[in-house]
Amino acid sequence: FGSSFCFVPFLSAPNRTSAAMGLKSDAVFAKIQAGLESQGAEVVKKTNAIFAFKIKEGKNWVLDLKNGSGSLKEGEGKADATITIADEDFVAMAEGKLNGMQAFMGGKLKISGNMMLAQKLGSVLESVGK
Secondary structure, rough: OOOOOOHHHHHOOOOOOOOOHOHHHHHHHHHHHHHHHHHHHHHHHOOOOEEEEEOOOOOOEEEOOOOOOOOOEEEEOOOOOOEOOHHHHHHHHHOOOOOOOHHOOOOOOEEEEHHHHHHHHHHHHHHHHO
């Protein structure tokens, strides 16, 4: 799990305190969706992988960067790499406040499936967010 796995500052999410408003990571995923709409086909060509995100507080997302122009959907699905992380930690990584390697080594971030693909995720999300 190399240092190349990081989330970049463009993904920073606004602070929300009420659980009724949803998870803080929802705003991060909204930015990923917007990036896919403008650059999805290019990112799919470079990545050719499907990532699943399991936010410990209850939401799951599937980021398909293998088919068409890419897609992001809430829910579960088959993935090449699955990332399990708490909402606050995911947002902290998106804001550049939490290093991916440190999160992984400290047990805050768990990866199942193809770890090599997980290493590519930081650069993938950076390109989607431009």
